[in-house]
Structures are given as C-alpha cells and as structure tokens.
Amino acid sequence: MMKVGILALQGAFAEHKQSLCSIGVDSFEIRQKKDIEQPFDGLIIPGGESTVIGKLLRKLDLLEPLKSMIENGMPVFGTCAGLIILAKNVEGEESHIGTMNITVKRNAYGKQIDSFSDTAVIEKVSPNPVPLVFIRAPWIESAGDGVEILCELNGHIVAARQENMLVTSFHPELTKDTAFHKYFADIIKNSSETPAVRAV
Amino acid sequence: MSTQFELNKNLAQMLKGGVIMDVTTPEQARIAEEAGACAVMALERIPADIRAAGGVSRMSDPKMIKGIQEAVSIPVMAKCRIGHFAEARILQAIKIDYIDESEVLSPADDKYHINKRDFKVPFVCGAKDLGEALRRINEGAAMIRTKGEPGTGDVVQAVRHMRMMMSEIRRIQNMSEDELYEAAKQLQVPYNLVEYVHVNGKLPVVNFAAGGVATPADAALMMHLGAEGVFVGSGIFKSGNPAKRAAAIVQAVTNFEDDNLLAELSEDLGEAMVGINENEIALLMAERGK
Numbered sequence: 001m002m003k004v005g006i007l008a009l010q011g012a013f014a015e016h017k018q019s020l021c022s023i024g025v026d027s028f029e030i031r032q033k034k035d036i037e038q039p040f041d042g043l044i045i046p047g048g049e050s051t052v053i054g055k056l057l058r059k060l061d062l063l064e065p066l067k068s069m070i071e072n073g074m075p076v077f078g079t080c081a082g083l084i085i086l087a088k089n090v091e092g093e094e095s096h097i098g099t100m101n102i103t104v105k106r107n108a109y110g111k112q113i114d115s116f117s118d119t120a121v122i123e124k125v126s127p128n129p130v131p132l133v134f135i136r137a138p139w140i141e142s143a144g145d146g147v148e149i150l151c152e153l154n155g156h157i158v159a160a161r162q163e164n165m166l167v168t169s170f171h172p173e174l175t176k177d178t179a180f181h182k183y184f185a186d187i188i189k190n191s192s193e194t195p196a197v198r199a200v
Numbered sequence: 201m202s203t204q205f206e207l208n209k210n211l212a213q214m215l216k217g218g219v220i221m222d223v224t225t226p227e228q229a230r231i232a233e234e235a236g237a238c239a240v241m242a243l244e245r246i247p248a249d250i251r252a253a254g255g256v257s258r259m260s261d262p263k264m265i266k267g268i269q270e271a272v273s274i275p276v277m278a279k280c281r282i283g284h285f286a287e288a289r290i291l292q293a294i295k296i297d298y299i300d301e302s303e304v305l306s307p308a309d310d311k312y313h314i315n316k317r318d319f320k321v322p323f324v325c326g327a328k329d330l331g332e333a334l335r336r337i338n339e340g341a342a343m344i345r346t347k348g349e350p351g352t353g354d355v356v357q358a359v360r361h362m363r364m365m366m367s368e369i370r371r372i373q374n375m376s377e378d379e380l381y382e383a384a385k386q387l388q389v390p391y392n393l394v395e396y397v398h399v400n401g402k403l404p405v406v407n408f409a410a411g412g413v414a415t416p417a418d419a420a421l422m423m424h425l426g427a428e429g430v431f432v433g434s435g436i437f438k439s440g441n442p443a444k445r446a447a448a449i450v451q452a453v454t455n456f457e458d459d460n461l462l463a464e465l466s467e468d469l470g471e472a473m474v475g476i477n478e479n480e481i482a483l484l485m486a487e488r489g490k
Contacts, residue, residue, distance in 0.1 A: 009454050010217040010238055031455050047214050049238040049274050056236065056454055059447075080214070093273075106273060112297040113320050115207045135210050136275065136297070174210050 002188055004042040005030045007066075009056040011048015011081060015173040019181045020044075032060050042075040042188040045082030045097075047135065047171050050106065053081055054096040063097060070099045075164045075191050077184040083167040084138055091141060100165045101144035108139040108156070108169075122151045122159060126179035132158070132170040139169050164191060208322030208342035211275070211297070212406035215239055215343075215429055219419070219450050220408070222246050222433040224264075226271035232436070235446035239275040239298065241431070242268040247304050247351030248434035248473065251483065256306045259287040262294050269294075277324070282489040283309020285318075292321045298343070300324050301336075303488035304350045304433075313489060316340030326410065328361040328486055330368035330397070334389035337405055344403055346427075347486040348411010351434050353475025355412040355421065357486055362409055362425045373401045411486070414439070414472050416452030416465045423456035440470025 004020055006013045008029035020027045027044075030036055043066065045053070057063040070076050070086075078086040085096040089103040109115070115136060119129040132153070140157035143149055151159035151168075159168040166187060172180035218238025223229040229240050244260040245253065259280050269276045275297035280287035282301055287308070291299050301314055303326050316323040317340035326347035327333035333344045346365070348358030372383055372394060384394040396404045409422035410431035419430050430453055436446045448465040455461050 008217070012213045012216060014216070015213060032458065032461070048216070049214070049218060051233060051274060052218055052236045052238050052450065056451065059451060060455075111295045112208070112211050112275060112322060113292070113295050115211065117203055117207060133207070133210060135207065135214055171210065174213065 001026060002042070002185065003027065003040045004044060004188070005036065005040045006044045007046060007053070007062075007082075009048075009060070010052045011046045012171065012173060013044075013046045015171075016044050016046050016079075016181075019173045019178055023178050023181055023185060025181070025185055030062070033062060033065065036062070036065060036069075041192060042077070042184065043069070044184075045076065045078040045085050046173065047080035047082065050081040050084035050090075050096070053085055057085070057096060067097045067099060070097065070165065073164050073191060075184065075188045076166070077180075078165070078167045079171055079173060080135065080137055080169060083140070083169055086165060086167055087140075088144075100162050100167065101147050102160060102162075102167070103141045104138045105141045106138050107136050109134060109137050112136055118153065120151055120153060122179075124150050124161075125159075125183045128179070130172070130179050131175045131177050133174045134158075134170050137169045140167075202317075204320055205317070205340065205342065209405050211322055212324070212343035215275070215408075216406055217454060218429045219446070219453055220277065220429070220431045221436055221446060222431075223268060224437070226267045228437055228442075229268045229271045229276075231443050232446060233272045233274055235443055236450035237274060237446065238429070239277055240268065240272060241277045241279065241300065241433070243279055246434045246437060247485075248353070248438050249351075250304060251351040251476075258305060259284070259290065262290060265291075265296065266294060269296075279305055280314075281305040281308040283307060283312050283314060285314045288314055288319065288323075292319055296321060298322050298324055301341075302326065303347055303485045307488050313339050324408075326486070326489075327365065328357075329364045330372070331387040331389060332490055333365060333403055333407070334387060334393045334397070337403070338390055338393060341405065343406045343408065345408040345410040345431055348409070348413075350411050350485055352412050352477075353414045353435060353438070353473040354477055355414070355418045358409050358411040358413065358422060359425065361411075361486070362422060362427060365407070366426045369397055369401060369403070372397045412475075413449070414475065415445075415469070416448045416462055419449045419452045420456040420462055423453055429453060435473055438473035440472075445469050445472075
C-alpha cells in the first residue's frame with residue numbers, strides 16, 4: 001500500500017490530502033522530524049509561502065533529512081511554493097532543498113490581483129485538458145540538464161520533471177482534477193519497481 | 201460564484217497554518233517576514249495604539265502601504281473602514297493582496313458592509329458567530345477571522361467567538377435537512393451557505409483567529425479550537441522581543457499539538473504586551489458591524 005508524506009508546515013496541505021484520498025492513496029502529515037521516522041513512498045511539498053516553509057524546514061531540522069531522501073530517489077511533488085523549495089536557484093534569494101536543476105522566479109506573475117486560471121493539455125500527464133490555477137505564482141525561468149518540460153504557458157515553463165522530482169507552478173490540489181496526483185502516484189509506483197533507490 | 205472569487209478563496213488557502221502580523225513600518229515588515237509571517241497587515245498604528253489614541257481611525261496612507269509592499273515578498277494586507285468602498289477601491293488600485301474590512305477602524309457605514317463581490321481583490325472580514333461569518337461570505341468575503349477584541353492582548357473574546365462559531369457549525373451539521381431552512385432564516389443568510397456548512401462541517405472559506413493573541417500558547421489554543429491560522433496584531437511589536445516572539449508564534453501554529461515543543465517555544469521570550477482586561481475597556485470594537 002502506497003503512502004505519501006505531505007509536508008504540513010504551512011499552506012494548502014489539507015487539499016493535497018484530499019486529492020490523494022480521492023484517488024485512493026494513503027497519506028500523512030509531516031510537521032516535525034519524528035514524523036519522517038516511519039517508512040513512506042513519496043513526498044508532497046504544498047503551496048503556501050515559500051519563505052515560511054523554508055524557515056520552518058530549517059528550524060525543525062527537516063531540510064537536510066528530506067534533501068538526502070530526495071537525492072536518494074524519493075519521489076517528490078512540489079506545487080507553487082513547493083516548486084520554489086525544490087529549485088536549485090531562486091532569483092534574488094537563497095535556495096532551500098535545491099535538488100532540482102531549475103531557476104525560478106518568485107511572484108513572477110505579480111500580486112494577488114494578477115492571479116488567474118487557465119486550462120492546458122499536458123500530454124505526458126493526461127489526454128484531457130487540465131485546469132491550471134495560478135496564485136501569486138512563480139514560473140521556471142530556465143531549466144538545466146536532465147529536466148523535462150511538461151508544460152509551457154505564454155512562453156513560461158510552469159510544469160517540469162527531473163527523474164523523481166515533479167513540480168508545477170499552479171495548484172492541481174485546488175481543483176477536482178486529479179490527473180497530476182495520478183501521474184505522481186505512477187512515478188512512485190515505477191520507482192518502487194527499481195530497487196536501487198530509497199535506501200535512507 | 202465567479203472565477204475571481206474562487207482565486208481569492210484560493211489565496212486564503214495558501215495562508216493556512218500561518219501567522220499574519222500587523223506591521224507599521226518597512227522595518228517591522230522585514231522582521232515579520234524574517235520571523236516567518238505568511239503575510240503582513242500594513243497599518244499606520246497597531247490596534248493597541250488606535251485604542252489609546254481614540255478619535256476616528258481610517259485607512260492608512262497609501263504611501264506607507266507601498267513602502268511595506270516594497271520591503272517584503274509575502275502578501276500584504278491593509279484595512280479599510282466597514283462600508284467604506286472608496287477606501288477599498290483605493291487599496292485595490294495600489295494592488296494590495298488582501299483587504300481587511302475591519303472593525304478596528306471607525307465604521308464608515310452603520311448599516312451596509314461593502315459589496316465585496318464588486319472587487320477583484322479578496323477581502324477578509326471579522327465575525328463573532330456563524331451568522332456574521334456567512335453574511336460576510338455572502339457579501340463576497342474570501343476569508344473570515346474572529347473579531348476578538350483587538351489591541352487588548354486579552355484572548356478571551358477571540359476564544360468566545362471561535363467557540364461560538366464552531367458550536368454553531370456543529371449544530372448545523374447535525375440538523376436534519378428539513379431544519380436547514382429555518383436555520384437559514386434565523387441566521388439571516390441564504391440557504392445554500394447553510395447547506396454548505398451542513399454538508400462540509402466548516403465554513404466555505406478559510407477561518408483564522410484574531411484579536412488578543414499575544415503568546416505561543418494563545419496561538420496554540422486558537423488552533424486547537426479550530427482556527428486555520430492566526431492574526432497577531434499588537435501582541436508582537438508591543439512586546440519586549442518582537443523577532444523572537446514572532447518566530448515562536450509561527451512555530452507554535454505549525455506544531456500546536458506538541459506540548460513539549462510549545463514549552464520550549466514559550467521560554468525566555470521577554471516581556472509580553474501588558475494588555476488590558478476585557479472589563480477594563482471602554483470601547484468594544486467587536487460590536488461594530490454585524
């Protein structure tokens with residue numbers, strides 16, 4: 001039975017839990033170090049404020065353990081702030097977990113009044129159009145080696161994957177569409193069939 | 201409702217599990233961001249000083265708000281007076297991320313709240329019971345907070361309002377469908393909002409605690425009672441060590457169920473704001489706008 005840990009330091013973690021629940025995937029909240037002592041198969045870093053999540057990751061001594069799990073192949077899905085947390089470079093700021101070979105721009109679209117929604121067909125993820133909700137969203141300014149671009153919108157990269165790492169600058173968990181969560185569950189399934197990973 | 205309303209509710213969802221701090225200068229805003237605030241409320245005077253100063257209190261100077269917007273990367277909120285849609289439109293024009301139609305300022309309209317559905321920018325409003333909360337949501341509020349009693353450092357009213365709201369939600373949840381129509385009538389709100397509460401056991405928007413939160417324990421108490429995050433006003437910058445206290449409250453909200461951690465966080469925070477007891481205050485701000 002697959003089990004996903006959701007980083008629940010701040011932000012929209014409950015919504016991810018609900019999305020996973022609706023596709024029959026079990027999950028639990030990670031609020032401190034003792035929560036990651038149990039075995040789990042995948043990690044979600046939700047939307048919220050990346051500055052807050054980044055600070056709490058450090059204060060609660062979660063940053064290094066999670067980083068090494070991800071480096072060892074733990075599948076991880078970061079949405080919005082989660083994308084920023086995973087990026088190797090954050091424009092004008094220090095990075096956080098920094099395992100993914102991308103450069104991101106925070107609040108790239110502007111303030112709340114510039115938040116918007118759209119739809120796009122993302123072939124790798126779903127044959128149907130996926131609703132995209134952008135809330136004070138970042139975008140990926142540039143993607144380095146090993147990064148597969150899943151979706152571009154108006155000339156900016158908004159979804160990408162690098163091996164075990166999946167990121168979106170929009171919020172699939174705020175919609176009823178579960179295509180991205182299913183796609184992430186597939187990444188977990190496939191990675192557990194390759195036994196080289198996950199020795200933590 | 202509209203897509204914009206959905207997006208506005210969504211921003212509030214991103215604030216969950218976080219602490220929103222009152223700040224009066226760019227310097228304080230930076231301290232708040234550094235301490236882990238998920239948003240700041242820009243205002244000329246914190247509620248404790250508004251209370252002390254007396255007189256009519258109004259929307260802050262847009263220039264001062266812009267200074268704070270430039271100082272931080274997190275969302276910036278600002279307050280307008282109840283019913284003062286012209287102030288709200290000014291705040292929208294300077295691209296504020298959230299407007300608080302707030303009883304902390306002097307009400308501009310003793311009858312009508314702002315028609316918040318007319319705006320692109322989201323609103324947060326205070327409420328002390330379920331009826332008030334749903335009325336504000338019906339007017340277009342994308343987020344609710346308890347009114348509490350701002351600027352007192354006394355959490356008793358925030359507790360009262362949160363307990364009231366939660367007990368009314370549980371009551372609606374347990375009603376038979378037949379009873380919901382009468383409940384809607386009693387609460388003076390549309391049936392569909394009551395039905396939402398009945399089915400989901402919560403408000404249709406995010407619900408924060410506000411008013412009188414001064415310590416990590418206060419914040420944890422409000423989270424236990426069902427708040428999805430907290431506003432801290434005067435409690436931080438009226439205390440001995442704002443940076444440390446602010447950071448401790450941020451952690452207390454995330455791990456409100458870990459008593460050992462809360463004990464650690466509560467240590468050595470310096471002086472808390474002195475505060476005023478509920479029965480010592482002349483002006484009950486929570487009674488403004490129902």
